[in-house]
Amino acid sequence: MRRRKQRRAASVEMNMTPMIDMVFLLLVFFMVSAKPVEPERDIPMGLPGQVAQEETVDIPDEARVIIEPSGQVVLNEQALDTPGSVGLPELRAVLERFRLAAENAKSEALVTLAPHDEVPHQRLVDVLNACAEAGIRGVTLAGASDE
Numbered sequence: 001m002r003r004r005k006q007r008r009a010a011s012v013e014m015n016m017t018p019m020i021d022m023v024f025l026l027l028v029f030f031m032v033s034a035k036p037v038e039p040e041r042d043i044p045m046g047l048p049g050q051v052a053q054e055e056t057v058d059i060p061d062e063a064r065v066i067i068e069p070s071g072q073v074v075l076n077e078q079a080l081d082t083p084g085s086v087g088l089p090e091l092r093a094v095l096e097r098f099r100l101a102a103e104n105a106k107s108e109a110l111v112t113l114a115p116h117d118e119v120p121h122q123r124l125v126d127v128l129n130a131c132a133e134a135g136i137r138g139v140t141l142a143g144a145s146d147e
Helices: 017-033 089-104 121-133
Strands: 062-067 073-075 078-080 110-115 138-141
Touching: 062 089, 062 121, 073 089, 078 089, 089 121, 110 121
Parallel strands: 062 110, 110 138
Antiparallel strands: 062 073, 073 078
16 A cells, blocks of 8 residues: 655745734824814913002002091091901901002002000000001001191
């Protein structure tokens, strides 16, 4: 008997070059056709608040604080707090806003105190403390002839 030569099966190989080319073409196509995602942007809007002025703006030069004999504090003809309040929160809040407005207008906040002759010294000290807590450094006392 004669032995037959076994044929070796021819190995089947697949050529990968065209497949890689197609993958790169698809990748480039999708990269070019895709819209880029735009990042969120800030919406330009002006919110109410404090804005520093470039030029000096005319605001009242000074605030005049009158302390009446009863202990009532009057700022520019407006009565604030009660005669018995020690901390003077309303006066302090108004003076803080006055100081911020003066800083934004690039000017100095000035306060003139005009206590009545019969006002206790402690009430004057309370008003001076409120001015210091509000950050106002330009405080002067009005003399008796100024009234």
